[in-house]
Amino acid sequence: xxxxxxxxxxxxxxxxxxxxxxxxxxxxxxxxxxxxxxxxxxxxxxxxxxxxxxxxxxxxxxxxxxxxxxxxxxxxxxxxxxxxxxxxxxxxxxxxxxxxxxxxxxxxxxxxxxxxxxxxxxxxxxxxxxxxxxxxxxxxxxxxxxxxxxxxxxxxxxxxxxxxxxxxxxxxxxx
Numbered sequence: 001x002x003x004x005x006x007x008x009x010x011x012x013x014x015x016x017x018x019x020x021x022x023x024x025x026x027x028x029x030x031x032x033x034x035x036x037x038x039x040x041x042x043x044x045x046x047x048x049x050x051x052x053x054x055x056x057x058x059x060x061x062x063x064x065x066x067x068x069x070x071x072x073x074x075x076x077x078x079x080x081x082x083x084x085x086x087x088x089x090x091x092x093x094x095x096x097x098x099x100x101x102x103x104x105x106x107x108x109x110x111x112x113x114x115x116x117x118x119x120x121x122x123x124x125x126x127x128x129x130x131x132x133x134x135x136x137x138x139x140x141x142x143x144x145x146x147x148x149x150x151x152x153x154x155x156x157x158x159x160x161x162x163x164x165x166x167x168x169x170x171x172x173x174x175x
Contacts, residue, residue, distance in 0.1 A: 027168055028055045029068045030098045034080060036072035043069070081166070083109050084126035087118045087157055089150035091174045092126035094138055097167040105166045112164065116157040129173045140173035 032051045039045030043052075048069070055065050072078075081102060083095040099105040110120050130138040146154065154174055161170045 023163075024058055025055075025060055025064065026165060028058060028060055029064070030078060030166075031055075031168060032065060032068040033072040034078050034098050036069045037078065041069060041073045081105060084121045084123060085109075085113050085118055086121055086126065087113075087172065087174075088116075088153040089144065089146035089174070091144050091146060091150075091154055091172050092121075092129040092140075093118070093157075094126060094130055094171040095161055095167060096138075096169040096171070097164075099166040108164065109161070109167075112160050113157070116153060116160060118157060130171060137169070138171040140171070142173060143175035144173050145175050 028051070032048070032055060035045070035047040035051040039048045042048065052065055056062075078098045078100055079102070081097050081099050083106070085093040085095060087093050095109060097105070106120075113120055129140055129142060131141050133139050151174065154172065158170050158172065161167050
């Protein structure tokens with residue numbers, strides 16, 4: 001029977017895991033690049049050290065980390081972006097990422113939100129619902145109860161946003 005060998009199965013499994021690693025590594029490279037630009041390549045800076053530790057926790061090879069730091073000192077700008085939106089059931093969303101083109105990313109995020117029945121909000125419209133914790137991550141101050149149907153729509157929206165290359169984190173205040 002054709003296509004039923006052990007290698008064929010391994011090839012498909014390896015392809016799937018490699019695609020997942022590639023997605024995680026590309027986000028980590030962006031994060032390392034931004035921190036390297038902030039610290040001007042100083043590897044002892046706290047932000048860059050934290051980014052490198054996060055990459056090592058994801059089993060990123062050291063040569064990839066070094067390459068990202070070296071490239072950041074010679075290449076174009078990656079700047080942090082934060083978008084605020086309202087999702088299904090009135091849930092507040094904070095979308096955090098890094099981009100080399102603010103206009104392109106804004107239009108792509110706006111398009112993703114519209115596809116999932118959500119809308120982009122003005123700056124400050126959704127940030128009131130969150131506070132920063134000790135690690136710098138956002139935590140909701142109040143939780144919004146949503147229906148099961150809205151919860152499923154929200155999960156699809158968050159997955160679509162996290163698939164985007166420029167987006168690092170998506171925070172919601174859904175219960």
